[in-house]
Amino acid sequence: VLTVFGSANMDLVATVPTAPALGETVTGTAFRTVPGGKGANQAVAAARAGGVTHMIGAVGDDEFGAEMRAALDASGVGTGGLRTAEGASGIAHITVDGKGANSIIVVPGANATVTGLAPEDERRIADSDALLLQLETPMEGVIAAARAARAHGTRTVLTPAPTQPLPPELLDAVDLLVPNEHEAADLTGERDPHAAARALLALVPEVVITLGARGSLYAARGAEPVTVPAYEVEAVDTTAAGDTFVGALCTAYGEGVAMPEALAWASAASALAVRRPGASSSMPTRTEITAFRQR
Numbered sequence: 180v181l182t183v184f185g186s187a188n189m190d191l192v193a194t195v196p197t198a199p200a201l202g203e204t205v206t207g208t209a210f211r212t213v214p215g216g217k218g219a220n221q222a223v224a225a226a227r228a229g230g231v232t233h234m235i236g237a238v239g240d241d242e243f244g245a246e247m248r249a250a251l252d253a254s255g256v257g258t259g260g261l262r263t264a265e266g267a268s269g270i271a272h273i274t275v276d277g278k279g280a281n282s283i284i285v286v287p288g289a290n291a292t293v294t295g296l297a298p299e300d301e302r303r304i305a306d307s308d309a310l311l312l313q314l315e316t317p318m319e320g321v322i323a324a325a326r327a328a329r330a331h332g333t334r335t336v337l338t339p340a341p342t343q344p345l346p347p348e349l350l351d352a353v354d355l356l357v358p359n360e361h362e363a364a365d366l367t368g369e370r371d372p373h374a375a376a377r378a379l380l381a382l383v384p385e386v387v388i389t390l391g392a393r394g395s396l397y398a399a400r401g402a403e404p405v406t407v408p409a410y411e412v413e414a415v416d417t418t419a420a421g422d423t424f425v426g427a428l429c430t431a432y433g434e435g436v437a438m439p440e441a442l443a444w445a446s447a448a449s450a451l452a453v454r455r456p457g458a459s460s461s462m463p464t465r466t467e468i469t470a471f472r473q474r
């Protein structure tokens with residue numbers, strides 16, 4: 180059983196030939212709304228990968244909130260811990276230009292209310308094998324969740340994104356840190372992933388640094404680092420590759436699968452996701468991941 184504590188945002192995606200300059204209006208070519216947010220995306224990835232997954236977080240009492248809840252339900256994510264807060268849901272206003280470059284405005288909305296744990300949230304965390312955290316909700320809530328996991332013997336996995344300084348109270352309760360190479364460099368000042376992993380092991384017992392098409396690097400205290408290759412696929416859309424990777428990784432981790440094997444499984448899940456357009460809609464099911472690995 181996995182609990183994901185974190186954000187839910189409605190992504191409002193406008194496609195334009197050229198992004199507008201300040202004061203300028205441009206005509207776009209397409210618009211869509213897609214349920215997203217790192218927390219919700221990771222929960223969907225884990226549930227699709229076949230793990231029993233619950234989400235703790237908040238949506239607003241608006242239409243976006245109802246849509247996001249329904250999307251999580253449809254993906255098999257338990258939403259008993261997803262509160263409906265008064266006011267607007269979190270949104271990400273995304274402009275994608277003709278070259279695929281984007282600019283993004285995030286308005287946290289209901290995510291800003293996720294500042295602590297209700298008693299039933301603590302029970303959910305206690306009953307889970309692993310807790311998965313990111314940093315799109317207020318730090319005080321993330322720390323409370325990590326501490327609850329530590330108190331109940333639940334393994335804590337942190338995706339340190341968006342990058343920000345990690346307080347010692349949080350790091351003390353983290354078992355596995357999963358940054359991408361940019362986040363790892365920001366956190367340590369080391370561009371080389373091996374050097375960054377060594378620096379991060381001073382803070383937490385286990386580290387996985389994801390390296391895009393170059394795979395991932397796993398390091399644990401007292402062991403030789405292991406590089407896990409990515410699968411060679413034609414990348415169509417790498418949005419949420421990292422969220423798919425860590426969601427699938429936590430499903431395997433929660434089921435007691437040993438690390439190099441769990442990483443190979445997560446690599447297969449994310450390779451399948453980058454072959455298809457979309458974020459959560461591109462995340463593969465357990466059947467698809469298993470079939471892909473046996474091909």
Ligand code: ADP
Pocket residue numbers: 359360389390391392393394395408409410411412414417418419420421422424445446447449450453
């Ligand atoms: P993020 O999306 O957080 O930046 P990465 O780009 O490091 O994360 O990707 C996470 C994982 O997804 C990688 O470790 C790799 O296994 C897989 N992946 C990402 N891009 C590709 C790609 N082009 N081809 C195959 N696998 C990929």
